Amino acid sequence: MTVYGGSGDPKRSLELLWGVQEEKPKRGPKPRFTVDDIVRVAIAIADAEGLDALSMRRVAGDLGITAMSLYGYVPSKAELIDVLVDRVVGEIEMVEVAGDWRAKLEHVARENWRLNVRHPWLLQVSSSRPVLGPNMIAKYDYELRAVNGIGLTSIEMDLVIGFVTDYAHGAARNAVEAAQVEQRTGATDDQWWEEYSPLLEKVFDAEKYPVAAVVGAEAGAEYGAAVDPSRAFEFGLVRLLDGVAVLVGSKG
Template sequence: MSAKKASDADPARSLALLWGSHTKPGRSGLTVRSIVLAAIELANTEGLDAVSMRQVAERLEVGTMSLYTHVPGKGELLDLMIDTAYGELYADVDAPSRQPGGWRGALEYVAARNWDLYRRNPWMLQARDPRSTLGPNATLKYEAELRPLEGVGLSDVEMDSVLTLVLAHVESTARTGADLLRVQGESGMTDNEWWLSNAPLLERFTDAGRFPVASRVGQASGEAYQAITDPAHALSFGLERILDGVAVLIAARESG
């Protein structure tokens, strides 16, 4: 399914599925929801490339053609998977706005919830498409994450831009974390184990006299992280700097 994106789906068919009933069973007893949940489970256990209509059908112990009476193809299935996963984020549309700390506390909460979502569903980092059809959960997500910025002095475009910046930072750091876990799994070595086994060879080619700043900073970072990098630290450090900048923008709007 690696070559298949949500954008391969027919938008009209996806919209009808996304906003329709997911619990009405067909003749086989299947529902759209049961198919989608099986696909998500498969993606989380075996990776997105393992997801196909045939593999999902085998997991549900039904014939492949039974799935097509509910979901017309892989593209539409991916749209449904993404929107269903977004449904895990918030209990209701005002959940971010209820967090302490005003707009800043709300955006910290939004970042944490999206980070956790990617950690639970790493396949989303591969599957998410900027042209994915907006379903009910994706729409609620956007509304919920924008509401804390309402009335703070930003224009509508600035509100969207702030949210986009925060979510892009979360996605980037989550992707780094997922890549590190994948490499560790493939190599059978932690970052620290890999570094210890390769350090003698690396030291032969990296001269501290020639690269003094890189050597010093690299050593300090490696000792602090006990790894090549620390995605969780990158998330919190970058988020604080982003929100500091947003605070400056809001203050400028208030004074202006």
């Protein structure tokens, strides 16, 4: 279900990511493709149809070769995914944001949100022991600079960045799932609720759960759905920055 990055040979993954080339082969037929071709096709598949659709057979098929031929370019699927991740991480807009740390940090959160919404399959790739490709490192440095020189220790800087990026990932996950659920089930939120609510009313005891009854009803009416992920992101972002502000303020 969840796919794991960094599972393959770290050496080979790093070589792929940083373009370190062992001396290239002299004899034998020329490869028809490059790793770059494969990565491009793979990202297209994952973006359009999700990580479930990204199989070795599918990638190979789109290139016009067989699954096993890919193993001449890439040691296994795990390393391929490592490369995909670092590739799209490079899409993060790493501009110098005018203003204070808060403006910069907000931009960091929004860029992380955007990245994950644009490439939802990223949310399914585990990030423990990530393979540190060039774009991943550039991103880490860029994000740290948002909170550099405002009185935080290195540890605090690292924790704050983790806090912000994790939040953005979680919020993006909710947004992506909400967007996909309609397509997956073939029913809009309205249609779903129309079928679901009469069934639920038979079993839900509004007297036993008065708070849930009131809040659930009001929230549903306000959102026009069970949840509104985009609004939740904006709401949480303010709380989050307020919370960091308390920390920063305590250093002054």
